[in-house]
Amino acid sequence: MAGILVYALTNEGAINKNSLGAVSQAAKLAGELGTEAHAVVVGNVDDAVAGSLGEYGAAKVFRAKDAPEGVSTPAVDVLAKLFADNDYDYAIFGGGLLGFEIGAGLAARIGAGITAEVTGVKVEGGKLVAQRPILGDSLISESNYKGKGVLIGRTNAFEATQSGSAASVEDITVDLSPQAGKVRLVKRGEQRGADINIEDANVLVAGGRGLGAAEGFQLAEDLAAAFGGGAAVGATRAVVDAGWFPYAGQIGQTGKTVAPKLYVAAGISGAIQHKVGMQGSENIIAINKDANAPIFEFSDLGIVGDVQKVMPALTEAVKAK
Ligand code: FAD
Numbered sequence: 001m002a003g004i005l006v007y008a009l010t011n012e013g014a015i016n017k018n019s020l021g022a023v024s025q026a027a028k029l030a031g032e033l034g035t036e037a038h039a040v041v042v043g044n045v046d047d048a049v050a051g052s053l054g055e056y057g058a059a060k061v062f063r064a065k066d067a068p069e070g071v072s073t074p075a076v077d078v079l080a081k082l083f084a085d086n087d088y089d090y091a092i093f094g095g096g097l098l099g100f101e102i103g104a105g106l107a108a109r110i111g112a113g114i115t116a117e118v119t120g121v122k123v124e125g126g127k128l129v130a131q132r133p134i135l136g137d138s139l140i141s142e143s144n145y146k147g148k149g150v151l152i153g154r155t156n157a158f159e160a161t162q163s164g165s166a167a168s169v170e171d172i173t174v175d176l177s178p179q180a181g182k183v184r185l186v187k188r189g190e191q192r193g194a195d196i197n198i199e200d201a202n203v204l205v206a207g208g209r210g211l212g213a214a215e216g217f218q219l220a221e222d223l224a225a226a227f228g229g230g231a232a233v234g235a236t237r238a239v240v241d242a243g244w245f246p247y248a249g250q251i252g253q254t255g256k257t258v259a260p261k262l263y264v265a266a267g268i269s270g271a272i273q274h275k276v277g278m279q280g281s282e283n284i285i286a287i288n289k290d291a292n293a294p295i296f297e298f299s300d301l302g303i304v305g306d307v308q309k310v311m312p313a314l315t316e317a318v319k320a321k
Contacts, residue, residue: 003035005088007079008053009099010069013045017200018094020056021158026092027057032123042078043069047169054167056160061167064174070185074176076105081174083110090128093152096199103152112148119157137279155199156259198249201232204260206251208236210267210307214244219311220266226318236274252277267307270295
Protein backbone atom coordinates (compact mmCIF):
# COMPACT_ATOMS: atom_id res chain seq x y z
CA MET A 1 0.00 0.00 0.00
CA ALA A 2 1.42 3.35 -0.96
CA GLY A 3 1.52 5.64 2.03
CA ILE A 4 3.82 7.37 4.49
CA LEU A 5 6.13 5.70 6.98
CA VAL A 6 7.45 7.64 9.98
CA TYR A 7 10.55 6.59 11.85
CA ALA A 8 9.89 7.26 15.53
CA LEU A 9 13.25 7.92 17.16
CA THR A 10 13.54 6.60 20.71
CA ASN A 11 15.95 7.16 23.54
CA GLU A 12 16.07 4.20 25.93
CA GLY A 13 12.52 3.28 24.94
CA ALA A 14 11.01 6.78 25.18
CA ILE A 15 9.78 8.42 21.97
CA ASN A 16 11.33 11.74 21.11
CA LYS A 17 9.01 14.75 20.90
CA ASN A 18 9.96 15.64 17.33
CA SER A 19 8.99 12.16 16.18
CA LEU A 20 5.51 12.68 17.63
CA GLY A 21 5.31 15.86 15.55
CA ALA A 22 6.43 13.92 12.47
CA VAL A 23 3.67 11.35 13.01
CA SER A 24 1.02 14.11 13.30
CA GLN A 25 2.35 15.79 10.16
CA ALA A 26 2.39 12.49 8.25
CA ALA A 27 -1.17 11.67 9.36
CA LYS A 28 -2.42 15.04 8.12
CA LEU A 29 -0.66 14.63 4.75
CA ALA A 30 -1.82 11.02 4.42
CA GLY A 31 -5.40 12.23 4.92
CA GLU A 32 -4.94 14.71 2.05
CA LEU A 33 -3.39 11.99 -0.14
CA GLY A 34 -6.14 9.51 0.69
CA THR A 35 -3.73 7.05 2.27
CA GLU A 36 -2.42 6.13 5.75
CA ALA A 37 0.53 7.08 7.92
CA HIS A 38 2.33 4.23 9.67
CA ALA A 39 5.13 4.45 12.22
CA VAL A 40 8.04 2.20 13.15
CA VAL A 41 10.04 1.94 16.36
CA VAL A 42 13.35 0.13 16.59
CA GLY A 43 14.39 -1.63 19.79
CA ASN A 44 12.68 -2.81 22.92
CA VAL A 45 9.89 -0.25 23.18
CA ASP A 46 6.91 -0.94 25.49
CA ASP A 47 3.56 -1.88 23.94
CA ALA A 48 1.88 1.16 25.47
CA VAL A 49 4.62 3.55 24.33
CA ALA A 50 4.70 2.20 20.76
CA GLY A 51 0.89 2.07 20.58
CA SER A 52 0.61 5.67 21.78
CA LEU A 53 1.85 6.76 18.33
CA GLY A 54 -1.71 6.00 17.24
CA GLU A 55 -2.88 8.92 19.36
CA TYR A 56 -0.79 11.18 17.13
CA GLY A 57 -2.26 9.73 13.95
CA ALA A 58 -0.39 6.51 13.08
CA ALA A 59 -2.87 3.98 11.70
CA LYS A 60 -0.42 1.15 12.40
CA VAL A 61 2.83 0.82 14.36
CA PHE A 62 5.61 -1.63 13.54
CA ARG A 63 8.19 -2.61 16.12
CA ALA A 64 11.54 -4.25 15.35
CA LYS A 65 12.29 -5.48 18.88
CA ASP A 66 15.43 -7.41 18.02
CA ALA A 67 17.19 -4.58 16.21
CA PRO A 68 19.35 -2.39 18.46
CA GLU A 69 18.24 1.14 19.29
CA GLY A 70 20.55 4.11 18.84
CA VAL A 71 22.59 3.12 15.76
CA SER A 72 21.75 3.81 12.15
CA THR A 73 22.44 0.72 10.01
CA PRO A 74 19.99 -1.66 11.76
CA ALA A 75 17.29 1.04 11.55
CA VAL A 76 18.01 1.49 7.83
CA ASP A 77 17.64 -2.30 7.39
CA VAL A 78 14.27 -2.20 9.19
CA LEU A 79 12.95 0.77 7.22
CA ALA A 80 14.17 -0.62 3.88
CA LYS A 81 12.35 -3.91 4.57
CA LEU A 82 9.13 -2.07 5.40
CA PHE A 83 9.48 -0.08 2.18
CA ALA A 84 10.02 -3.31 0.19
CA ASP A 85 7.04 -5.05 1.82
CA ASN A 86 4.58 -2.15 1.78
CA ASP A 87 5.63 0.03 -1.14
CA TYR A 88 5.48 3.32 0.79
CA ASP A 89 5.96 6.51 -1.19
CA TYR A 90 7.48 8.64 1.55
CA ALA A 91 9.39 8.39 4.82
CA ILE A 92 9.20 11.25 7.30
CA PHE A 93 11.64 11.81 10.15
CA GLY A 94 11.31 14.29 13.02
CA GLY A 95 14.97 15.24 12.78
CA GLY A 96 17.79 14.76 15.27
CA LEU A 97 21.31 13.66 14.39
CA LEU A 98 20.38 9.99 14.26
CA GLY A 99 17.29 10.79 12.20
CA PHE A 100 19.50 12.55 9.65
CA GLU A 101 21.85 9.58 9.46
CA ILE A 102 19.11 6.98 9.15
CA GLY A 103 17.17 9.11 6.64
CA ALA A 104 20.25 9.49 4.45
CA GLY A 105 20.97 5.75 4.66
CA LEU A 106 17.39 4.89 3.74
CA ALA A 107 17.33 7.28 0.77
CA ALA A 108 20.56 5.77 -0.57
CA ARG A 109 19.29 2.21 -0.01
CA ILE A 110 15.92 2.65 -1.77
CA GLY A 111 17.00 5.25 -4.34
CA ALA A 112 14.73 7.99 -3.00
CA GLY A 113 15.09 11.75 -3.17
CA ILE A 114 15.94 13.36 0.17
CA THR A 115 15.26 16.75 1.74
CA ALA A 116 16.67 17.69 5.15
CA GLU A 117 15.74 20.56 7.49
CA VAL A 118 12.16 20.51 6.20
CA THR A 119 9.95 23.15 7.81
CA GLY A 120 6.77 22.66 5.77
CA VAL A 121 5.15 20.04 3.52
CA LYS A 122 2.24 20.45 1.15
CA VAL A 123 0.33 18.21 -1.25
CA GLU A 124 0.31 19.19 -4.94
CA GLY A 125 -1.02 17.02 -7.75
CA GLY A 126 -1.29 14.03 -5.44
CA LYS A 127 2.37 14.27 -4.38
CA LEU A 128 4.28 15.73 -1.48
CA VAL A 129 6.29 18.91 -1.89
CA ALA A 130 8.83 19.61 0.86
CA GLN A 131 9.80 23.14 1.83
CA ARG A 132 13.07 24.06 3.45
CA PRO A 133 14.71 27.39 4.22
CA ILE A 134 17.97 28.14 2.42
CA LEU A 135 20.59 30.92 2.38
CA GLY A 136 20.39 31.66 6.10
CA ASP A 137 16.59 31.23 6.08
CA SER A 138 16.09 34.10 3.64
CA LEU A 139 14.44 31.93 0.94
CA ILE A 140 12.28 28.82 0.91
CA SER A 141 13.19 26.11 -1.58
CA GLU A 142 10.72 23.44 -2.65
CA SER A 143 11.55 19.81 -3.44
CA ASN A 144 9.38 17.68 -5.72
CA TYR A 145 10.02 13.94 -5.92
CA LYS A 146 10.02 11.98 -9.18
CA GLY A 147 9.80 8.75 -7.20
CA LYS A 148 9.98 8.05 -3.49
CA GLY A 149 10.93 10.77 -1.03
CA VAL A 150 12.63 10.95 2.37
CA LEU A 151 11.76 14.11 4.34
CA ILE A 152 13.69 14.99 7.48
CA GLY A 153 12.14 17.74 9.58
CA ARG A 154 13.94 20.58 11.23
CA THR A 155 13.74 20.32 15.02
CA ASN A 156 10.29 21.39 16.29
CA ALA A 157 9.06 22.11 12.75
CA PHE A 158 6.15 19.68 13.07
CA GLU A 159 3.64 20.16 15.85
CA ALA A 160 2.53 17.06 17.76
CA THR A 161 -1.25 16.91 18.00
CA GLN A 162 -3.20 14.17 19.70
CA SER A 163 -6.20 13.23 17.64
CA GLY A 164 -6.68 9.46 17.67
CA SER A 165 -6.46 6.45 19.95
CA ALA A 166 -3.75 3.88 20.59
CA ALA A 167 -2.72 1.87 17.51
CA SER A 168 -2.08 -1.84 17.26
CA VAL A 169 1.59 -2.78 17.36
CA GLU A 170 2.92 -5.37 14.91
CA ASP A 171 6.24 -6.99 15.74
CA ILE A 172 8.48 -7.57 12.75
CA THR A 173 11.68 -9.54 12.37
CA VAL A 174 14.32 -8.23 10.01
CA ASP A 175 17.46 -10.00 8.83
CA LEU A 176 20.06 -7.37 9.58
CA SER A 177 22.80 -6.73 7.03
CA PRO A 178 26.39 -7.78 7.89
CA GLN A 179 27.32 -4.10 8.34
CA ALA A 180 24.67 -3.68 11.05
CA GLY A 181 26.75 -5.61 13.57
CA LYS A 182 29.85 -3.49 13.01
CA VAL A 183 28.62 -0.45 14.93
CA ARG A 184 27.18 -0.66 18.40
CA LEU A 185 26.10 1.87 20.97
CA VAL A 186 28.74 1.88 23.69
CA LYS A 187 27.54 4.78 25.79
CA ARG A 188 25.25 7.76 25.48
CA GLY A 189 26.82 11.22 25.73
CA GLU A 190 26.43 12.88 29.08
CA GLN A 191 23.85 15.65 29.15
CA ARG A 192 24.24 18.38 31.71
CA GLY A 193 21.92 20.97 33.19
CA ALA A 194 18.67 19.03 32.90
CA ASP A 195 17.29 15.56 32.45
CA ILE A 196 15.76 16.48 29.12
CA ASN A 197 17.15 16.46 25.61
CA ILE A 198 18.11 19.96 24.46
CA GLU A 199 16.02 19.41 21.32
CA ASP A 200 12.92 19.02 23.52
CA ALA A 201 13.61 21.95 25.88
CA ASN A 202 11.18 24.88 26.09
CA VAL A 203 13.90 27.10 27.50
CA LEU A 204 17.51 26.65 26.50
CA VAL A 205 20.37 28.49 28.18
CA ALA A 206 23.39 28.18 25.88
CA GLY A 207 26.89 29.10 26.94
CA GLY A 208 29.84 30.18 24.83
CA ARG A 209 33.48 30.99 25.37
CA GLY A 210 32.38 34.15 27.18
CA LEU A 211 31.55 31.99 30.22
CA GLY A 212 35.32 31.82 30.71
CA ALA A 213 35.79 28.19 31.80
CA ALA A 214 33.95 24.91 32.38
CA GLU A 215 33.06 26.20 35.86
CA GLY A 216 31.37 29.20 34.21
CA PHE A 217 28.59 26.85 33.09
CA GLN A 218 27.28 26.93 36.66
CA LEU A 219 25.80 30.32 35.73
CA ALA A 220 23.90 28.71 32.84
CA GLU A 221 22.78 25.79 34.99
CA ASP A 222 21.53 28.13 37.73
CA LEU A 223 19.48 30.12 35.22
CA ALA A 224 18.04 26.94 33.65
CA ALA A 225 17.15 25.64 37.13
CA ALA A 226 15.39 28.94 37.94
CA PHE A 227 13.14 28.41 34.91
CA GLY A 228 12.29 24.96 36.27
CA GLY A 229 11.12 21.90 34.30
CA GLY A 230 11.52 22.08 30.55
CA ALA A 231 14.74 24.11 30.71
CA ALA A 232 18.13 22.75 29.65
CA VAL A 233 21.70 23.90 29.04
CA GLY A 234 23.57 23.80 25.71
CA ALA A 235 26.84 25.10 24.31
CA THR A 236 28.79 26.31 21.31
CA ARG A 237 31.33 24.18 19.51
CA ALA A 238 34.21 26.32 20.77
CA VAL A 239 33.28 25.35 24.29
CA VAL A 240 32.77 21.68 23.45
CA ASP A 241 36.13 21.58 21.65
CA ALA A 242 37.73 23.11 24.73
CA GLY A 243 36.30 20.26 26.83
CA TRP A 244 34.11 22.58 28.93
CA PHE A 245 30.86 20.90 27.94
CA PRO A 246 29.86 17.51 26.48
CA TYR A 247 29.21 17.17 22.74
CA ALA A 248 25.62 16.02 23.39
CA GLY A 249 24.85 19.66 24.21
CA GLN A 250 26.47 21.24 21.13
CA ILE A 251 24.19 23.48 19.08
CA GLY A 252 24.89 24.35 15.47
CA GLN A 253 25.95 23.07 12.08
CA THR A 254 27.92 20.15 13.47
CA GLY A 255 25.75 19.76 16.56
CA LYS A 256 22.02 19.79 17.20
CA THR A 257 19.33 22.04 15.77
CA VAL A 258 17.08 23.48 18.45
CA ALA A 259 14.00 25.67 18.44
CA PRO A 260 12.89 26.37 22.02
CA LYS A 261 10.38 29.02 23.04
CA LEU A 262 13.24 30.93 24.69
CA TYR A 263 16.96 30.76 23.84
CA VAL A 264 19.38 32.57 26.10
CA ALA A 265 22.80 32.98 24.46
CA ALA A 266 25.38 33.73 27.16
CA GLY A 267 28.84 34.82 25.99
CA ILE A 268 28.25 33.58 22.44
CA SER A 269 29.53 35.57 19.46
CA GLY A 270 26.85 34.34 17.00
CA ALA A 271 28.96 32.68 14.29
CA ILE A 272 26.98 31.44 11.28
CA GLN A 273 27.70 27.81 12.19
CA HIS A 274 26.07 28.39 15.58
CA LYS A 275 23.24 30.51 14.19
CA VAL A 276 22.00 27.78 11.83
CA GLY A 277 21.35 25.53 14.81
CA MET A 278 19.30 27.96 16.90
CA GLN A 279 17.80 30.62 14.64
CA GLY A 280 14.42 28.87 14.67
CA SER A 281 14.01 29.71 18.39
CA GLU A 282 10.88 31.72 19.13
CA ASN A 283 12.61 34.34 21.31
CA ILE A 284 16.34 34.94 21.56
CA ILE A 285 18.00 36.85 24.40
CA ALA A 286 21.73 37.49 24.03
CA ILE A 287 24.17 38.57 26.71
CA ASN A 288 27.53 39.73 25.40
CA LYS A 289 30.01 42.34 26.55
CA ASP A 290 30.76 43.35 22.96
CA ALA A 291 27.97 45.59 21.62
CA ASN A 292 29.08 44.70 18.06
CA ALA A 293 28.83 40.91 18.52
CA PRO A 294 26.96 39.35 15.54
CA ILE A 295 24.55 37.57 17.91
CA PHE A 296 22.78 40.90 18.51
CA GLU A 297 21.83 41.04 14.80
CA PHE A 298 19.38 38.18 15.24
CA SER A 299 18.34 38.54 18.89
CA ASP A 300 14.97 39.77 20.08
CA LEU A 301 16.56 41.23 23.19
CA GLY A 302 20.23 42.11 23.59
CA ILE A 303 21.97 42.78 26.91
CA VAL A 304 25.40 44.37 26.59
CA GLY A 305 27.24 43.35 29.73
CA ASP A 306 29.44 40.86 31.53
CA VAL A 307 27.84 37.41 31.94
CA GLN A 308 29.33 37.22 35.45
CA LYS A 309 27.11 40.14 36.48
CA VAL A 310 24.10 39.78 34.18
CA MET A 311 23.46 36.04 34.59
CA PRO A 312 23.11 36.00 38.42
CA ALA A 313 20.82 39.07 38.23
CA LEU A 314 18.71 37.38 35.55
CA THR A 315 18.55 34.17 37.60
CA GLU A 316 17.33 36.10 40.66
CA ALA A 317 14.75 37.94 38.54
CA VAL A 318 13.41 34.66 37.11
CA LYS A 319 13.29 33.08 40.58
CA ALA A 320 11.32 36.06 41.86
CA LYS A 321 8.60 35.57 39.22
P1 FAD B 1 33.66 33.11 20.46
O1 FAD B 1 33.43 33.27 19.02
O2 FAD B 1 35.05 33.17 20.97
O3 FAD B 1 32.75 34.19 21.21
C1 FAD B 1 32.76 34.43 22.57
C2 FAD B 1 31.90 35.64 22.83
O4 FAD B 1 31.81 35.88 24.22
C3 FAD B 1 32.44 36.94 22.19
O5 FAD B 1 31.44 37.54 21.41
C4 FAD B 1 32.80 37.82 23.39
O6 FAD B 1 32.52 39.19 23.15
C5 FAD B 1 31.88 37.26 24.45
N1 FAD B 1 32.40 37.43 25.83
C6 FAD B 1 33.66 37.18 26.29
N2 FAD B 1 33.71 37.37 27.62
C7 FAD B 1 32.47 37.77 28.00
C8 FAD B 1 31.90 38.13 29.25
N3 FAD B 1 32.60 38.07 30.39
N4 FAD B 1 30.59 38.50 29.29
C9 FAD B 1 29.84 38.54 28.14
N5 FAD B 1 30.35 38.21 26.93
C10 FAD B 1 31.64 37.81 26.86
N6 FAD B 1 30.06 26.50 16.32
C11 FAD B 1 28.97 26.15 17.01
O7 FAD B 1 28.59 26.79 18.01
N7 FAD B 1 28.27 25.04 16.63
C12 FAD B 1 28.61 24.28 15.56
O8 FAD B 1 27.95 23.27 15.29
C13 FAD B 1 29.74 24.67 14.80
N8 FAD B 1 30.11 23.97 13.71
C14 FAD B 1 31.16 24.42 12.97
C15 FAD B 1 31.50 23.76 11.78
C16 FAD B 1 32.54 24.22 11.01
C17 FAD B 1 32.87 23.51 9.74
C18 FAD B 1 33.29 25.33 11.44
C19 FAD B 1 34.44 25.84 10.60
C20 FAD B 1 33.00 25.98 12.61
C21 FAD B 1 31.94 25.53 13.40
N9 FAD B 1 31.60 26.17 14.59
C22 FAD B 1 30.47 25.80 15.24
C23 FAD B 1 32.48 27.19 15.21
C24 FAD B 1 32.02 28.61 14.99
O9 FAD B 1 32.56 29.10 13.78
C25 FAD B 1 32.50 29.52 16.14
O10 FAD B 1 33.89 29.41 16.26
C26 FAD B 1 31.88 29.19 17.50
O11 FAD B 1 30.48 29.15 17.38
C27 FAD B 1 32.26 30.30 18.48
O12 FAD B 1 31.86 29.93 19.76
P2 FAD B 1 31.67 31.06 20.88
O13 FAD B 1 30.62 32.01 20.44
O14 FAD B 1 31.47 30.31 22.16
O15 FAD B 1 33.10 31.72 20.99
